[in-house]
Amino acid sequence: METVLEVENLAKSFKDKDVIQDISFDVRKGEIMAILGPNGAGKSTTIRNIMGIMYPDQGSISFQNHREIPRHKIGYLPEERGLYKNVKVMDILLYLAELKDYPLKKARERALQYLKKFDLEGQENSSVEELSKGMGQKVQFISSIIHEPELLILDEPFSGLDPVSQELFKQEIRNLAENGTAILLSSHQMNLVEEMCDRLFLMHQGQKIIYGQMDDVKEEYANFKCTIRSNNDLQQLEVLPQVERVERDDDTAVLYLAKDVEPVDWLKHLPDSLSIQELSIDRISLHEIFIDIATGKNLIGEEGAVRA
Known part of the structure; x- marks a missing residue:
């Protein structure tokens, strides 16, 4: 081009x-x-x-x-x-x-x-x-x-x-x-x-x-996150495999997943004891990447460049 x-x-x-x-x-x-x-x-x-x-x-x-x-x-x-x-x-x-x-x-x-x-x-x-x-x-x-x-x-x-x-x-x-x-x-x-x-x-x-x-x-910087709506104990969510951080607001918890997580495989390992009313998985948005850069919330990895 x-x-x-x-x-x-x-x-x-x-x-x-x-x-x-x-x-x-x-x-x-x-x-x-x-x-x-x-x-x-x-x-x-x-x-x-x-x-x-x-x-x-x-x-x-x-x-x-x-x-x-x-x-x-x-x-x-x-x-x-x-x-x-x-x-x-x-x-x-x-x-x-x-x-x-x-x-x-x-x-x-x-x-x-x-x-x-x-x-x-x-x-x-x-x-x-x-x-x-x-x-x-x-x-x-x-x-x-x-x-x-x-x-x-x-x-x-x-x-x-x-x-x-x-x-x-x-x-x-x-x-x-x-x-x-x-x-x-x-x-x-x-x-x-x-x-x-x-x-x-x-x-x-x-x-x-x-x-x-x-x-x-x-793909390079935006790891997946899982949003779960239900009343689960915070410690129960934090010990789930490949969960790096959890943010909770009332009955909604956002689980920030480790890099290279395969969502389908990760879902298979959720314990039966977990209460789930609604669940969605998507990548961290550009808005969240922007906030991370501005505030250092550590949602993404080290700075760098991808293929331009």
Whole structure:
């Protein structure tokens, strides 16, 4: 798969504090790549270096093997929204398209198509300040893709959206990827990231923690857990074979299993004395992996990387 963006050995510090250190990853054509991490991990600094808002102290950023980043080929939805509030929706979309050297006639056609798609038909002459927060978010999203970018950077794109609008965004992001756009997505909504993204780069305190295919990351780092609803003695659960830790809340217990446990075989060895009203087994979620990195809950093993 063609590499669109390549980040190599990026480092940046402020006042002798290392914000990012030796960051390397790539984003490929037609994929959705997640860049994740707790607040202060260095995600925004990395994105701002890619966008040329600031410059790294060391390392390199290349677009299709060229050091010069062509701004007209990149779309960017920043976390901090910044549309001109007293400007009409169509005027601001055409203005931003013109800044990207995109044909205005085509931009107008695309703007009308997207306004209709995002349930904003008839709002082209409304000023941004007349729109609700969610409607303004849709306009900002349209502004980031109106010029058909080859690389799209989305920083918290689902913030402030209701569930229906989230679905619209998810479907459009998937459509863009299917049509060849390389997408770098940053979000704290781990369920959406897990559902949508092909690969991920998880960082903490400015350094790489996990980098690889989503499925490979889940298999490598996300051990199985078993959830049992019933009133069992905690000690009875803790001594079950291959159980590393138990968390209980009222009548529900979550058993975190050792790595390489085969769930079917493990279930066969549960004692008959165990009370079970409901039982489910699944892998630790990306959300739990994220919490583990941020808090050190020790749900996963040693840091590292899987096949990227």
